[in-house]
Amino acid sequence: MASPLKSLIYDDDRYQKSFKLFLERSSEHQCMRDFIHNSLPDILASVGNRKSQLNVIGVGSGEGIVDLEMLSQLCQKHPGVLVDNEVVEPSSQQLYKYKVMVAQKPDLEHITFTWNKMTASEFEEQWRQKNITKKADFIHMLQMLYYVKDPGATISFFRSLLDKNGKLLIILVSGESGWGKLWRTFRSQLCNTEISQCVTTADIKSLLDAHGVPYQSYELQSHMDITECFTEGDQTGELLLDFLTEVLDFSRTASPELRQGVLRLLRDSQCSVETGGRVLFNNNLGVIVLDALS
Ligand SMILES: C[S@@+](CC[C@H](N)C(=O)[O-])C[C@H]1O[C@@H](n2cnc3c(N)ncnc32)[C@H](O)[C@@H]1O
Numbered sequence: 001m002a003s004p005l006k007s008l009i010y011d012d013d014r015y016q017k018s019f020k021l022f023l024e025r026s027s028e029h030q031c032m033r034d035f036i037h038n039s040l041p042d043i044l045a046s047v048g049n050r051k052s053q054l055n056v057i058g059v060g061s062g063e064g065i066v067d068l069e070m071l072s073q074l075c076q077k078h079p080g081v082l083v084d085n086e087v088v089e090p091s092s093q094q095l096y097k098y099k100v101m102v103a104q105k106p107d108l109e110h111i112t113f114t115w116n117k118m119t120a121s122e123f124e125e126q127w128r129q130k131n132i133t134k135k136a137d138f139i140h141m142l143q144m145l146y147y148v149k150d151p152g153a154t155i156s157f158f159r160s161l162l163d164k165n166g167k168l169l170i171i172l173v174s175g176e177s178g179w180g181k182l183w184r185t186f187r188s189q190l191c192n193t194e195i196s197q198c199v200t201t202a203d204i205k206s207l208l209d210a211h212g213v214p215y216q217s218y219e220l221q222s223h224m225d226i227t228e229c230f231t232e233g234d235q236t237g238e239l240l241l242d243f244l245t246e247v248l249d250f251s252r253t254a255s256p257e258l259r260q261g262v263l264r265l266l267r268d269s270q271c272s273v274e275t276g277g278r279v280l281f282n283n284n285l286g287v288i289v290l291d292a293l294s
Pocket residue numbers: 019059060061062063066088089090091094118119120121141142143144147148
């Protein structure tokens with residue numbers, strides 16, 4: 001049964017506010033950064049096959065902080081190359097912040113940015129309509145596959161754009177994270193069927209395994225401080241709860257039973273640990289890397 005609750009993604013202002021708070025309260029970007037510095041360089045070493053220009057597509061880039069770190073690693077691995085970077089991001093607020101950051105940052109003159117203020121499926125439609133034949137060397141979709149209707153089809157489309165030696169990088173919450181437990185328990189009550197929403201890397205791996213698609217995978221340790229969620233009426237806690245449940249105004253719109261059930265599970269040792277008076281939710285991420293179709 002589809003959830004009658006309204007998804008947070010349909011209120012961009014509140015979504016971006018809660019996402020910002022989530023980033024402040026979690027080690028999300030730090031663990032991505034560690035991955036980008038420690039593992040990504042080897043993954044990127046083989047892309048492009050000595051071409052003088054590398055084509056990159058970022059899908060759901062947000063304000064681009066992590067994208068620029070990945071681009072920096074790409075350029076370090078391939079000194080002197082030109083980079084053509086297509087950014088696909090539907091939020092005008094996020095795109096604006098990304099553009100401001102690019103305008104202020106030195107040393108980006110060898111990268112050209114094409115701004116696509118649109119969703120992944122609108123980008124796909126545009127690509128097909130214009131019959132574009134350009135191939136990509138590196139495509140990434142970090143924490144965005146929750147917001148497409150059919151993650152398998154989205155992965156297939158973007159993978160089909162990869163050039164020989166190209167890589168597609170996907171990051172989502174791990175199936176073993178607190179998110180996985182929360183969604184397995186409350187999927188029918190929280191998740192909207194118009195978008196995939198409650199998807200983890202475990203779901204994507206099952207899908208790839210079923211189709212015999214090979215991939216590399218990594219697990220990244222991360223946590224999120226959700227202590228305020230347990231103080232009724234606390235505004236920070238309510239925003240965090242919206243982000244955790246992906247429901248707009250969860251505290252006010254969910255039934256008391258659902259609210260209590262979610263809060264109980266969030267505090268349970270299946271999802272969180274309590275340390276020094278703080279409740280730390282398991283925000284472990286999974287990384288999946290795909291090669292081009294052979
Ligand atoms: C959780 S944020 C991740 C942002 C960034 N990749 C990061 O990891 O910091 C998800 C991003 O996906 C964007 N998004 C939402 N729906 C999308 C869609 N259908 N296609 C592409 N991007 C989408 C949102 O606007 C948001 O910037």
